[in-house]
Amino acid sequence: MEVISIVNRKIHSVKPESTIQEASDLMTKENIGAVLVMKDDIIRGILTEKDILKAIQKNIPLNSSVKKILHEEIIQVDPYVSVEKAAKIMIEKDIRRLPVISNGACIGIITMKDIVKSLLR
Template sequence: MEQQLRNLMTSNVFTVNESQTIQEAAAMMSESNIGALPVINNNGQMVGIITDRDITLRSTAQGEAAQTPVSQVMTAQQVVQGTPDMDVRQAAELMSQQQIRRLPVVENGQIIGMVALGDLAVDNQFDGAAGQALSSISTPSAPQK
């Protein structure tokens, strides 16, 4: 029987509201030693995700102010998500295909967990799937000119 994400996910997920500033998001990431925060609206529905890379490339590099709302730099369209009943191998394949290192686990529009590539690698049962996903995720891209 395959393992479900609900058995592997981190359920204590820090989130940020879409109206909070990127400075607040960055401070939360720093304090919690995490690289991504699911973004929620006032109803608690997940509307996007913001990563440390988003903050660097979409705000700092563009000269945006620290008071810029998260909603202006987050990834909002087609945020890749998993479900608690999703098979771990399916999740690893999805992460590999989409070249992502973190997968929000959503149920009824609410964020209930997060699975990182490292979570898959820690469990020896899924080490091969994690390695394959990492290989696909880490495929280098050429610098843009």
């Protein structure tokens, strides 16, 4: 089975200038654990709930921009990679989400939860 068959095409994103609070509010509203940080339709990073919690622990103000705490290294996957390979990447890199990139554009995100659900079908 390929990633394209289970990818979640709904992309939630914020701009690098968005505040940590705005990103947190979006995650809460959409019941998601991460948002992509995008500028000019290009992924600049990813921001997770864990990143926000670390920022709070470090007393970084929630009105600071997300660019202060985002992960700039984007680990991504092609839509035609096998789900098994995507899972291996997640395990090796200790991550739970992978942006799915096709022809330079993000077409969605695949999560570990998506992979588990696909295996249970």
